[in-house]
Amino acid sequence: MPLAKRIIPCLDVDDGRVVKGVHFAKVKDAGDPVEFAEKYSQQGADELIFLDITASQQGRETMKNVVRNVANVIDIPFTVGGGIKTLEDARDILLSGADKVSINTAAVKDPLLIIKLTSIFGRQCIVVAIDAKRNYNNNGGGKNFFKNDNEKKKYWFEVRIYGGKEGTGIDAIEWAKRVKSLGAGEILLTSIDADGTENGYDITLNKAICLTSRVPIIASGGCGRPEHMLDVFKNTEVDAALAASIFHYEKSSIDKVKEYLKKNGIKIRI
Amino acid sequence: MTKIAIFDYGAGNLFSLKAALERNGAQHVFIIHDMKNLDKFDGLILPGVGNFDPAMKSVEPNKELLIDSIEDSMPMLGICLGMEMLFDKSEEGMLEGLKILDGDVLMLPEKKVKIPHIGWNNLEISKKETKLLEGIRNSSWVYFVHSYYVSPKIKSIVAAKSEYDIVIPAVIEKDNIFGTQFHPEKSGNIGATIIRNFLGVCAKRK
Numbered sequence: 001m002p003l004a005k006r007i008i009p010c011l012d013v014d015d016g017r018v019v020k021g022v023h024f025a026k027v028k029d030a031g032d033p034v035e036f037a038e039k040y041s042q043q044g045a046d047e048l049i050f051l052d053i054t055a056s057q058q059g060r061e062t063m064k065n066v067v068r069n070v071a072n073v074i075d076i077p078f079t080v081g082g083g084i085k086t087l088e089d090a091r092d093i094l095l096s097g098a099d100k101v102s103i104n105t106a107a108v109k110d111p112l113l114i115i116k117l118t119s120i121f122g123r124q125c126i127v128v129a130i131d132a133k134r135n136y137n138n139n140g141g142g143k144n145f146f147k148n149d150n151e152k153k154k155y156w157f158e159v160r161i162y163g164g165k166e167g168t169g170i171d172a173i174e175w176a177k178r179v180k181s182l183g184a185g186e187i188l189l190t191s192i193d194a195d196g197t198e199n200g201y202d203i204t205l206n207k208a209i210c211l212t213s214r215v216p217i218i219a220s221g222g223c224g225r226p227e228h229m230l231d232v233f234k235n236t237e238v239d240a241a242l243a244a245s246i247f248h249y250e251k252s253s254i255d256k257v258k259e260y261l262k263k264n265g266i267k268i269r270i
Numbered sequence: 271m272t273k274i275a276i277f278d279y280g281a282g283n284l285f286s287l288k289a290a291l292e293r294n295g296a297q298h299v300f301i302i303h304d305m306k307n308l309d310k311f312d313g314l315i316l317p318g319v320g321n322f323d324p325a326m327k328s329v330e331p332n333k334e335l336l337i338d339s340i341e342d343s344m345p346m347l348g349i350c351l352g353m354e355m356l357f358d359k360s361e362e363g364m365l366e367g368l369k370i371l372d373g374d375v376l377m378l379p380e381k382k383v384k385i386p387h388i389g390w391n392n393l394e395i396s397k398k399e400t401k402l403l404e405g406i407r408n409s410s411w412v413y414f415v416h417s418y419y420v421s422p423k424i425k426s427i428v429a430a431k432s433e434y435d436i437v438i439p440a441v442i443e444k445d446n447i448f449g450t451q452f453h454p455e456k457s458g459n460i461g462a463t464i465i466r467n468f469l470g471v472c473a474k475r476k
Contacts, residue, residue, distance in 0.1 A: 003389040003434070004411065041458075046390060071286040075293070077413055077456045094319070097285035099415070099456060122321045122351070124386040124415040185386050185415075214380065216388045239389060269390040269411045 004269040005233050005261070006046035006240035007254055008218060009247045011036055013082075014054045016062040018248070030248045034069045040247065041074040043254035046269060048074065049102070049188070049218075049242060051129075052082030053163060060089075064096045071097025079127055081188070090117055094125065102127040102188055105161040108168055108175075111182055118183035127218075128184040131164050132157040132172035132205055133192040141169035146204050157205055164192045172205070176213040184215060188242070191221040198224025198245065201232040210237035218242050226252055226260040233266050272473045273298040275311040279320055279328035287317055287349070290455035294465045305332035308339040313472030318350030318453060322363035322375070322418075325351055333368060340370060345446045345471045347402075350416055353442060353449030362418050370447065373422035383435040386417040391452070393440055393460075397429040402441060402448050402467050410460045412440070412452040419451060446471070 011018045011033050018030045037048055050070070052063045060083060067080055080093045081102025090101045101121075107114055107128050117126045135142060135158040142156030157172035176187055189209055191202035199222055206219045216239040219232045223243035232241055246252050255270075262268040274296045276284055288299045300311070308314060314336075316329075329336070340346055348356050357367045360375035367375070378385050392409045412432075419438045422428060430441035432451070442449035448468060454461035 003387075003391055006389055068285065072289045075290055075456060075458055075462060077415070077453070095285060097289070099286065099319070099453075119321060120324065122319060122417075124388060124417060125319055185417075186388060214384050216384050216386070239384070 002267055003239065004046070004267050006218075007044075007229070007258060007261075007268075008047045008049055008240050008242045009036070009040045009045050009254065010049045010051065010220065010242045010244045012051050012053045012244065013063065013066060016066055019053065033066050034073060036248070037070045037078070038073050040254060041076050044258055044270065045076060045254050047076055047240070048078040050078065050080045050082075051102070052080065054082075064092060067093060067096040067098050079188075081127065081129055086113075087116060087120065090121065094121065100125040100127050100185070102129045104129040104131065107179065108159060108161050108170065111178065114179060114182040114184055118185070123183045123185040126184055127186045127188050128179040129188040129190065130172055130176060130179070131160045131190045131192055133160050133164070133167075134158075135167070139169075141171055143171040144173045144208065146208070148204065157208070160192060173208055173212055176209045180213045180215045186216045186218065187213065188218045188220060194222030195220070196245070197222055200224070200228040201241070203232065203235050206232060206236040206238050216240070224251075226257045229257060230261055230264050230266065233261065271297045272313070272469055273300065273311045274313045274315060274469070274472060275300050275302045275308065276315045276317055277305065277329070277332075278303050278317075279325040284317055287315065287455045290462070290465055291315075291469070294462050295469055305335040305339070308335060308344060309342075311344070312475055313345040313347070313468065314339065316346070316348040316352030316355060318348075318352045320351050322351065322354065322360045323365050325355060326363065326365040326367065329355060329368065330365075336368065337370065340447060343446050343475060345468065345475055346448065347468050348447075348449040349453060349455070350451060353451060354418055354420055356447065356449060357420055357422070360418060371422055371427065371442070371444065372424060373420060375418050375420050377418055378416075378434070378438075379436060381435065386415060387434045387438075388415050389413070391432045391434060393430045393432060395430045397426075397443065400429040400441070400443050401471050402443055402450075402464055403429055404467050405463055406460060412450075412454070412457040412460055414452045416451060420449070446475075
């Protein structure tokens, strides 16, 4: 029997407040993380993800408090990412009440960190976040090229770090295979191109990673309507779909999205 | 006043487990690092995040005390890894398990499904009389996060199963020993009921 597909609201947190960016920039204030967590949990969210997008030293302390307050009120799993560089950072967040930690830039800089973390905490609580962007230049690094019928130029997916600001020259498909072999329990796959556009998930990216890395994949970036979730579940093998603005600005609610998906034949926990 | 102890082996997410116990009626929840004074408590929980060998290393010095308490009918709930540790040995590590229950811990086969088994799955209740699952309906959703599963020698201790390519024992119940492969503290209302059932067993023992 297949598992239920998970619907995961994501809360980008900046200095203790929930915010949502467009294309990883232009930040808008959207509210209190604990209120959001409580609301989403009651509406039937399968999991929550918090990304600490500032990750300054001061922001990190604030984040630990946010994590504690959230863990007090919800009874579904939640993941925290953003600025986790060391074993101590991960332990701090886990002991504040998170179930999983997500690492991104730190894993690219030091892939062995994945092994270190999984050997202590178990692979199931280590999520590797990959931020990928289409790169149309064949300037080295690209190993897997794509071109859809309606697109003129071929491209590859490049891993970007520091919140999308810096390219790495690493092919995201190869990186996903590597993090899986290093023991990552899950991959949170964000398309920078799609993020904040509300035009739908990057199906090409999600499909490609699912086909090459047999590890649970959370699709992220681009969800603006329930139809986008149906699209990514029908056309790729992702296990979960993450969204932020669709829920934050109450364009739809989690229970409505789940009803819609269930009606359309997706296995959903209701 | 139900007093519950959670054993800390250094890697577990104890905060949310503690919060879940408190939300569901435990008056006092203590996080303990050794098992010298187990008789002070009404129930013990072995939590469920970590890796087999490091966790066994921290439990090892307390093994005798733990076994004595269990024989003295102390209600015990092992969650995920905490349940796996009750068995003889695990494919995740080299160290021996607690050997309180007969059987081994095996790695989930990675043929048709993705590993770890992460997400919400259905419970198929296989035991008629179960204290832990009282009031829980068949097919209820619970949250799993694991790569290993238990294979008990005595199948009658399996109170509920789940299917993920293979059949996985999801709940173990043998007298005062309880175990869940999933995380009740993360399983919404269903998990809350299971926690309240365990606390009920602990309250009765006093």
